[in-house]
Amino acid sequence: xxxxxxxxxxxxxxxxxxxxxxxxxxxxxxxxxxxxxxxxxxxxxxxxxxxxxxxxxxxxxxxxxxxxxxxxxxxxxxxxxxxxxxxxxxxxxxxxxxxxxxxxxxxxxxxxxxxxxxxxxxxxxxxxxxxxxx
Numbered sequence: 158x159x160x161x162x163x164x165x166x167x168x169x170x171x172x173x174x175x176x177x178x179x180x181x182x183x184x185x186x187x188x189x190x191x192x193x194x195x196x197x198x199x200x201x202x203x204x205x206x207x208x209x210x211x212x213x214x215x216x217x218x219x220x221x222x223x224x225x226x227x228x229x230x231x232x233x234x235x236x237x238x239x240x241x242x243x244x245x246x247x248x249x250x251x252x253x254x255x256x257x258x259x260x261x262x263x264x265x266x267x268x269x270x271x272x273x274x275x276x277x278x279x280x281x282x283x284x285x286x287x288x289x290x291x
Contacts, residue, residue, distance in 0.1 A: 212280040
């Protein structure tokens with residue numbers, strides 16, 4: 158992913174994007190679309206993770222805790238995923254371009270982003286309406 162190919166890529170072992178990885182066929186046919194797609198996925202995922210800090214700021218007024226809360230929650234989810242032997246739910250594994258080797262699919266990515274988004278949205282609506290700030 159760090160390489161932006163200027164020539165059409167070939168599956169010759171030079172790149173570490175293998176056929177079982179998500180969107181690998183797109184990498185070998187349209188590498189720039191593949192790169193833009195991953196930038197978009199990472200942006201959406203990180204935006205949802207950043208909204209965790211906004212949701213927690215409704216309950217905790219400490220700036221430092223609000224700043225570290227997304228990282229702590231992602232570390233906690235990653236720790237739980239290692240305990241139950243499900244690396245598919247680890248947020249840090251979602252952003253890697255070789256998720257296929259651990260079984261992460263596009264559906265799993267959409268489900269995790271949706272769950273985080275809905276949780277933050279519910280907190281915004283319930284707490285925001287209660288505090289009359291919306």
